[in-house]
Amino acid sequence: MHATSPETLALREAVLSYARARMEYDPAPLDAPDTLENLQRLAPDTVNEKGLGGQAALSLFAEVLAPACLSTDHPGYLSFIPTAPTEAATLFDLVVSASSIYGGSWMEGAGAVYAENEVLAWLAREVGFDESAGGVFVQGGTLGNLSALVAARHTAEAKLAADGKSRPARWKFVCSKEAHSSLKAAARVMDVDVVLAEVDGEGRLRGQAVLDALESAGDGVFAIVSTAGTTNFGIVDRLREVGEIANAAGIWYHVDGAYGLAGILSDKTKYLFDGTELADSFIVDPHKWLFAPFDACALVYRNPALAKAAHTQHGEYLDTLTDSGDWNPSDYAYNLTRRVRGLPLWFSLATHGVGAYREAVSDNIQVASEIAEVIRNNPKLKLVREQELSVVVFEREGWSLKDYERWSDYLLHEGIGLVVPSSHLGKPNTRFAIVNPQTTTELLIKILDTMEQM
Ligand SMILES: *Cc1c(COP(=O)(O)O)cnc(C)c1O
Numbered sequence: 001m002h003a004t005s006p007e008t009l010a011l012r013e014a015v016l017s018y019a020r021a022r023m024e025y026d027p028a029p030l031d032a033p034d035t036l037e038n039l040q041r042l043a044p045d046t047v048n049e050k051g052l053g054g055q056a057a058l059s060l061f062a063e064v065l066a067p068a069c070l071s072t073d074h075p076g077y078l079s080f081i082p083t084a085p086t087e088a089a090t091l092f093d094l095v096v097s098a099s100s101i102y103g104g105s106w107m108e109g110a111g112a113v114y115a116e117n118e119v120l121a122w123l124a125r126e127v128g129f130d131e132s133a134g135g136v137f138v139q140g141g142t143l144g145n146l147s148a149l150v151a152a153r154h155t156a157e158a159k160l161a162a163d164g165k166s167r168p169a170r171w172k173f174v175c176s177k178e179a180h181s182s183l184k185a186a187a188r189v190m191d192v193d194v195v196l197a198e199v200d201g202e203g204r205l206r207g208q209a210v211l212d213a214l215e216s217a218g219d220g221v222f223a224i225v226s227t228a229g230t231t232n233f234g235i236v237d238r239l240r241e242v243g244e245i246a247n248a249a250g251i252w253y254h255v256d257g258a259y260g261l262a263g264i265l266s267d268k269t270k271y272l273f274d275g276t277e278l279a280d281s282f283i284v285d286p287h288k289w290l291f292a293p294f295d296a297c298a299l300v301y302r303n304p305a306l307a308k309a310a311h312t313q314h315g316e317y318l319d320t321l322t323d324s325g326d327w328n329p330s331d332y333a334y335n336l337t338r339r340v341r342g343l344p345l346w347f348s349l350a351t352h353g354v355g356a357y358r359e360a361v362s363d364n365i366q367v368a369s370e371i372a373e374v375i376r377n378n379p380k381l382k383l384v385r386e387q388e389l390s391v392v393v394f395e396r397e398g399w400s401l402k403d404y405e406r407w408s409d410y411l412l413h414e415g416i417g418l419v420v421p422s423s424h425l426g427k428p429n430t431r432f433a434i435v436n437p438q439t440t441t442e443l444l445i446k447i448l449d450t451m452e453q454m
Contacts, residue, residue: 011054018062019094023087027074027438030415034068075438076417076447081231081259084436085293085344092347093293096340103340106326113329116342119349123284124300126264128277135281135300135307136332137342141258142182144283144297147311147333149173149186149223151281151301152252154310156222159250168220174213175225176205176237180256183225195221203233203385207241214249223252228273228282229260232422232431233384234391236260240275247278255282258297262289263389265354266362272388281307289390289435291360292345299333307332364390364434370441371432374448381448384424390434393422396451401428407454417447 022028034042042064046052052060072083085093102108103116116137124133138144153171160167171192175183176199187194197213200206205226214221224246226237239255246253255261255276261284264273276282281301286292301307312322312331321328330336349357372387375394384393396403404421408430411417422431432444 007054011058014055014058018058023090028071029067030071030074030076030412030418031067031069032412033070039064039068070418073436074417075436075440075443076411076419077436078432078434078439078444078447079418079420081288081433082435083287083294084291084438085287086291086348086352088351089292089344089348092344095347096343101340103338104330104336105321105328107321107324107328109329109340112340112343113327115346115350116329116340117327119342119346120298120300122349122354123298127261127273127279127282127300129300129302132304133300133302134304134327134332135298136329136335136338137286137340138297138299138333138335138338139295139341140287141180141256141283141285141297142185143334144258144285144299145180145182145225145254145256146186146189147299147307147335148254148281148283148301149183149190149192149225150334151307151310152223152254153190153192155252155306158309170220171222172217172220173223173225174210174217174221175256176209176227178203178205178230178232178235179225179227180231180258182258183256192222193220203230203235205237205242207238207245210242210245214245221249221251223254225254225256226279227260228255228257228276229263229389231259232391232424233393234260234263234387234389234433235385236263236272236388238275239273240278243275243278252280253278255279258283258285259288260389262361263365265358266365267358268362268365269389286342286345289361289364290345290357291348291435291437296341296345298342301332304332360437361390363437364439367439367441367444368392368432368434371434371444371448374441374445378448380451384429391431392434393424393429393431395427395429399428403454404428404430407451410454411447411450416450417443419447 043060101112106113120135172195174195174197177196178199195213195217197205197209226239226242228236243253263269283297283299286296287294308331313336368387368390372392375381375383380397382395408420411419419430421428
């Protein structure tokens with residue numbers, strides 16, 4: 001086990017060369033999930049008293065386990081929201097792993113926390129927040145939304161207490177019917193109610209629907225949530241209309257931009273995000289459309305002191321940190337120990353510059369609008385909704401769920417892509433979510449063409 005033993009050195013080389021080989025694929029094989037029974041047969045008893053030895057464990061991973069994981073960065077992986085980290089970001093994730101940086105406090109991770117904050121400050125500037133904004137990178141949008149809502153409720157509670165008023169019977173927040181499932185999950189964790197506002201014909205939350213929801217909700221509304229790019233369709237709510245209502249009512253305004261807010265970087269779609277600056281908090285996931293590896297969500301508050309009041313953990317062994325007055329990332333979300341998961345994005349931004357990101361996001365939107373046009377012009381295909389960002393949802397005339405499934409299985413089996421069925425209002429469809437610079441219009445046309453063979 002000595003750090004310089006020949007076995008250790010050889011394993012170090014083997015693992016690093018595995019990582020290098022994975023990065024050098026162009027593209028990596030798509031791969032496919034395997035059954036539990038097969039994995040139990042092919043990789044039995046991997047955790048035992050003696051250990052397998054590093055080389056054997058690595059071989060097992062390379063030959064059995066890794067091929068049973070989908071390559072979500074494959075250009076044909078188009079379902080859910082794919083990921084497409086830059087090489088710079090992936091390389092730096094290795095550095096983060098090798099560096100044992102504690103990202104919860106300034107005292108322990110000042111340099112890395114400074115760099116993460118540079119990225120958060122850039123995002124804050126993009127949406128029009130001023131310099132007092134700040135936040136933290138958390139694990140994902142689910143945790144980002146929860147943390148923002150906890151800060152919102154805490155703020156509402158403090159306001160009631162300051163006014164000498166009593167608490168409402170139930171706390172509630174308003175979001176649209178097309179908002180992400182993580183908001184409902186947050187409501188369950190917080191034991192609060194969700195008031196679902198209607199959307200317009202395009203799936204967008206608008207001001208009037210928020211006014212209606214507020215009226216039906218009665219008292220106890222502590223937050224209004226807009227979605228800046230729904231996961232299913234990439235539709236952006238009317239952020240300014242909703243924000244003005246929230247601000248006028250003195251209710252916390254949160255913008256969930258986990259997938260779509262990156263679209264603010266493109267001149268083509270920047271106008272859609274007008275009004276984000278009215279938010280009290282927003283999130284955007286670098287692992288979705290900011291070309292960073294899993295897993296990271298940037299959570300930014302207009303007034304971070306409100307989040308700190310809600311989230312700081314107190315304890316005898318922590319007091320030396322919490323009393324210091326330093327910027328401690330752990331104070332701004334539901335977390336304590338944390339990986340400096342914003343650093344891969346920081347390194348990639350510092351390497352390539354923001355301009356490269358604007359271009360890459362614009363290119364994805366261009367590919368999406370090109371394939372939307374192809375679909376529009378194909379009499380057998382129909383767009384379910386007009387594409388707005390980089391998600392394209394469409395139906396094939398006469399296809400049932402079974403047809404989509406058969407086609408999807410074929411694409412996966414052939415290693416062409418992952419395009420799973422989806423549905424809207426009970427009707428099956430499928431969708432392309434495009435966040436990978438290697439996903440070209442040509443590839444998407446090729447995938448559409450395979451529908452003819454079904
Ligand atoms: C993906 C997504 C989330 C959840 O983010 P995770 O990183 O998967 O936890 C929340 N909101 C929206 C709009 C999303 O697209």
